[in-house]
Amino acid sequence: MKRQIKLWFSLGLIVIAVAALAASPVTMSVQVKSGQVRETPSFLGKVIEPINYGDRLEVLETQGDWSKVTTPGGQTGWVHSSALTKKKIAMKAGGQDAQTAASSDELALAGKGFNSDVEADFKAKNRNVDFTWVNKMEKIKVQPTSMQQFLKDGGIQPAEGGKR
């Protein structure tokens, strides 16, 4: 009898824990160099706050490919879910986080593996490979307002990701 009560009790605890997990906001990390929090779940939505690699965001709800988040600055807005990971991102080598990150599924270490050091070593060993134009093309960044204007001028009406 005692064992049965114990079992039901632990089952109950599990149910409560699962329910709590489902209801509470999930914290996720920004996994891209830089991104934007928008007013609406759309790339045409107004940008309200920039976000950076490793930033931790509270995800309040999801709608399609978009996550509603609270930013470190305390604002609420929408981020495309492809910018986010469940993993916590440790930004500095060394330290406790970095030690754990090497063998963890929950933690990623920024700059681990193929990184700028490896690229520099690669360049040194492959002198014929020139990164000048790669750096130049990376600087070409189209602003969201220009994209919007481009679509509008061309009479292109997005089916998804458009204005809501």
Next chain:
Amino acid sequence: MTMRVSFLAPRFGAIAVSAALVLASGCSTMTQVGGIVGQASGVMNADQAEALNKSAQAIEKTFQDITPEQEYYIGRAVAATVLVTYKPFDREQANAYLNLLGQTAAQFSIKPETFGGYHFLLLETDDVNAFAAPGGLILISRGMVRCCKSEDEMAAVLAHEISHVDHQHGLKAIRKGRLTSALTTLGAAAGSSLGGAQLAEVTKAFEGSISDVTSTMMNSGYSRTTEFEADKGAVVIMKKMGYNPAALVTMLERMQQQIKADSNGFGKTHPAPEVRIAEIKKTIGTEAPPESSPVRQERFQKAMGGV
């Protein structure tokens, strides 16, 4: 009472197992290979099957461990390596238009947010060619631009390349062993910065990875299935964005006329345009040809006319 406990316990275990299976279903095909194939045919015992499954899981993990940041560094080196063979076409107005169209199209892809974002560059060659380096660095030849007679068709070409990035086709060309060896080195380094010998080891894996991706993109080409997948993804992007996906078909029809079977670019690395057209038509049906828009035509001609 004990009966009841022992009845419940395995059942709870079964629920936990099935929950785990549901969670892992996205990658279950590969990790269960040893169990399904080997044991069923009786060539290996349960222990051997288990060992094989463990190594399959280890390989899978190496791919999960390629973070967007690492994909970005692979992509940079792949693009730089392609640029050894093909020189960039340095015309600001054309490259600006290409980026305006391409970066806008990328917003309608599966993964619009990559670590360093999407960037496009024209290549100075008459070969009909295009390359999608991991992470979103996309290179388009002048010869390829000449296969496009409208903005819609240009959008179709870019959408196809964006779709390759979306599906990580470049990364999938990397031989698995390279990443496993790099991961072992990284595991040994445990988060501290890499020493000389360790760095050399990881750079070796990096060089090998770059070579795998570039040789696949430039010489052997992806499989037909992979190209069909990219075409399918392109159709989805076109539809979401608001272009008529039939522009992909009209572009391919023109490409059919322009490439020779023995040419250096798409003729060598891609299925024949007619084969791709047949496959695309299965998805889009027989949609009406794209409507022409005077504004789009004018800006396309202005930017790309002389390319």
